[in-house]
Amino acid sequence: MRQEPSAAEPVHRDRTLGLAFVSAVVSLVTVFAAVGSTIPLFNIYRTEEGFTNAGISLTVVAYSAATLSTLLVLGRLSTHVGRRPVAIASLALLLLGCLLLLKVHDIGILIAGRLVMGLGAGLASSTLTAYIVDAAPTRPAWLASVASSQTVMLGLAVGAVASGALVQFGPWPRDLIYLVVIGSLLLSAALVANSPETATPTPGAWHSLRPSVRVPARVRHLLPVAAAVFLATWATGAFYQAFVPALVADQLHTNSSLVLGLVFAAYMGPSALGAPLGGRLSTAAAQRIGMIAFLTGWIGMITAIATGMLPLFIAATIIAGAAQGIAISAATRGLLFGSALPDRAPIFAAVYLLSYSGATIPSLVAARLSDLYSLPHIVLGYGALAFLATLFTVVAAHNPHTDTPSTVS
Template identity: 45%
Template sequence: MISRSRIGFFAATASLVAIFAASASAIPLYELYRRADHLSHADLATTAVAYFVAVVVALLVLGRISDHLGRRTVALLALGLAAAGTLVLTDIHSVTPLILGRALQGLGCGLASSAIAAFVIDSAPASAGSLASAVTTASPMTGLTLGALGSGVLAELGPAPRTLVFFLLVGVLVLCAVLIVLSRETVTRAPGLLASMRPQLRIPVAARRLLPAACSIFLATWAFGGFYQAFGPSVTADQLGTTSALIAAAVFASFNAPSALGAAFAGRRAPATVQRMGMAVFVLAVAGVLASLDLGAVVPFLVASAVAGLAMGAAFAGSMRALLATARPAERAGLLSAIYLISYSGAAVPNFIAGQLSEAMSLFHIALGYGVLAALALLITLGATRVPRPATA
């Protein structure tokens, strides 16, 4: 008979993937919404901003409530929010329900990133070594990729392209909830719920000298990822010349999917070396993305996007490792909150600005702005991580 702990590990892993899959399911349909329901580029950018802001709120305010309410309870709440947001997306004819649905999904993803990730770690077999760490690292990007590609395939080949993927995902989320109920709780409920909801942003003194390089990397790479989420389908239509939802899904996945491999590449290499190499490759890849957009070349665009995703994953992982190495165990939660606040702000703020500019500028010129941001981040990284030359007599 399968133990409840093993059920819990499988249920938490499946839930983490499913929630992030649901959060990406609408993105390949953005161009359909834009053409059929007359949504603007600014409208679509606003939906991405709503998602990012909701994730930040959940991480900062609700990130520790599972220590007090229990992992299962908060996992069910995350699944419920994701399912509610996905159901809202079944009836999109204006921007308001799209914003609401994406915001609810963002809250679910934020809760999943904390509570369900902790549930995975708590439930992992003791003999599995680094399995839990690998699962929590890879599951979000795996979910985003599967959700986008699945949505694109169903939109192109299945009936009811505006609703089928959402109803299927709600069914998957409900199944995950059943498995969570069958799982064993891994923490004892403790008092202090309200106190745990006070945001804690703590940056260790030793980490502050590392912030210029790390922050520039977080802001530039996450901003570019946000560009794919907000404008990817529109770029596919306007610059690459196709309205295919499947190609739009491939565009989104081409940047996100390789990032986990980039994190693995960082490995045991010195963080500063990974930061410099990662950002140098990232800027070159972004230049390739821009050139491909200008030429309207789909395959080179996908290749350059994948290389940019790899470089992002490496640079981000190197920065995380450098910062976390300076923190004591009691400081890590506050430091992680600060890192994610910076990262999601990097995704939200530039996309909000780009959304406002999209009414007056082409998507290619907006993309150039992200390229400039990446180049500035590289210069800051090179300056902040340079090795001082030894003094000469």
């Protein structure tokens, strides 16, 4: 005789999915805390090892290019083999990157460590974000898109501030942060290993390795504006990684590693606070408002650099950070509209492919130009990119269609 399901089963399922949600969020924060932990050390590497701005910028390019490659080839793998094994593999790659960065005395080692981190971050970007959406509670409705899109920014902020504090006040300034991150990565792997799987393994894992980018047809018309949002905001994030260490030291006149970490966190951290604000608006309206505020922040940053005012630079950075949270989460919410479980990893692969393209291409151009132009001139170039992306978003933003099936092709 078949046993009827008990009333406790849905409660148990909610609890196990809650563990999966927490594990995925904690792991994604840890992954990007590892990525952000290197930023306050860039000035130390510049001073003690003689690395140039162009060399530091190339580490950002190496990281972003590795992430792009991983997303293109492995972005759909977790749909076929499961979220947990791919997530644990991503954490292992980040751990390997941290081990490499314990011995940085040559720009090649720094580039190699950042490249390995990029491979791990690429796997995590598609896998852990999909895991978050799979396991997220249904209420509030905006939680899945905000948690999946803003956990990255929160992790970068946490990593930068923790690193800045440990570099300035702790022992072993070049090593301690990496040891702390390694411990956090091991803890995250243990959490994921003990969480339930949300994606039933299916055939086609080898076929999924063929480079491909695909999103549901019903939201494909949203891609151009989403690409503009991701391009401008992630280009700015890459700018903060590559050039703000030198900018803070040379133009804003402070060598404090903690201040450097706080400046970077001032861009990334408010993103998580701004994101829920956009959840009350339509995706098109939130993207428009977010990008206009983002451009306002950029105008303030350019003014601060021209006048050498650190407080204004930090205030403008906070405005730009909160604004990017509104715009990015709205763009992500639109692309996730009506998605089924098999759609999610490919959607996030596309999201982060666009995002890291935005980080990589301007960084590569800026690295080439950094020997020809001063940092304030390079800043104007990034400001122009923010202006063009904002203009396009205001003109072309749309809401998702509600009358077409969610097919992926």
